[in-house]
Amino acid sequence: MASTIEEPSIVSTTTVLSLLSTVAILATAYFASLSLLPSSSSTKIRVLFVWHAFDALIHFILEGSYLYNCFFSYTTQASGLWQPNEPFVSPYLPPNVYFLGQKERVYGADYGTSPFSALWREYAKADKRWGGSDLTVISLELLTVFIAGPMALWICQCLRKQRTDTWFWMVVLATGEIYGGFMTFAPEWLSGNPNLDTDNFMYKYVYLFFFNTLWVWIPAWILWEAYWRISANAEFIRKNSALLRQMGVQQQQGNGQTSDGNKSTKKMR
Numbered sequence: 119m120a121s122t123i124e125e126p127s128i129v130s131t132t133t134v135l136s137l138l139s140t141v142a143i144l145a146t147a148y149f150a151s152l153s154l155l156p157s158s159s160s161t162k163i164r165v166l167f168v169w170h171a172f173d174a175l176i177h178f179i180l181e182g183s184y185l186y187n188c189f190f191s192y193t194t195q196a197s198g199l200w201q202p203n204e205p206f207v208s209p210y211l212p213p214n215v216y217f218l219g220q221k222e223r224v225y226g227a228d229y230g231t232s233p234f235s236a237l238w239r240e241y242a243k244a245d246k247r248w249g250g251s252d253l254t255v256i257s258l259e260l261l262t263v264f265i266a267g268p269m270a271l272w273i274c275q276c277l278r279k280q281r282t283d284t285w286f287w288m289v290v291l292a293t294g295e296i297y298g299g300f301m302t303f304a305p306e307w308l309s310g311n312p313n314l315d316t317d318n319f320m321y322k323y324v325y326l327f328f329f330n331t332l333w334v335w336i337p338a339w340i341l342w343e344a345y346w347r348i349s350a351n352a353e354f355i356r357k358n359s360a361l362l363r364q365m366g367v368q369q370q371q372g373n374g375q376t377s378d379g380n381k382s383t384k385k386m387r
Contacts, residue, residue, distance in 0.1 A: 191230030244321035292337035
């Protein structure tokens with residue numbers, strides 16, 4: 119009787135919980151839009167609000183937990199007879215470079231014990247760098263958590279208040295998101311993807327492609343929408359500049375007459 123070798127399971131409990139956490143964050147963003155946006159808001163405005171709320175929550179909760187693991191989860195070198203003075207060598211750092219200058223420690227989610235550590239160890243099956251302390255990834259995530267996250271929340275507030283500068287902030291954030299994605303993966307592409315698992319369907323197309331290109335396609339759509347909106351507004355102003363100037367003069371004259379009337383009323387009193 120021939121023996122069969124059972125393939126390791128791709129979809130683990132951690133995989134399911136990780137995917138469910140993303141769905142829960144999306145649901146939270148959607149219900150926030152129902153609570154905070156006027157019921158008359160257009161579908162486009164609601165989609166933009168949900169995206170930026172989702173974006174902020176992902177940055178704060180998931181990527182924030184990644185940074186926490188990078189700075190506070192570590193293992194120390196055991197002292198004893200076996201090379202006690204030899205420092206750890208992290209596979210995510212160049213030779214003779216030590217994260218936070220700590221030669222006795224190796225940092226990252228690989229050494230954490232929290233559920234978020236397990237989540238990042240799961241993702242690290244697709245991209246090994248997220249299990250350790252890769253300097254490029256950490257540097258980008260510092261910007262993402264502490265700048266992009268608050269900016270996404272600010273954009274939600276701008277959409278809620280219908281501020282005229284909303285599209286400016288969306289362009290700034292969308293540009294940063296696309297740039298961050300490029301800088302995350304360009305080092306891998308230029309070195310033959312040594313840290314990426316591109317042979318596994320789940321890791322390649324779900325973890326790496328789907329979840330990362332969300333922050334390419336949607337920001338690209340936002341930039342496209344912003345381009346046409348800004349261009350249309352500029353064209354409207356160009357074609358109607360004379361009329362707009364005339365309306366401005368009339369408004370100033372009206373304000374002047376109102377001011378003179380108020381002064382006359384005060385004198386009569």
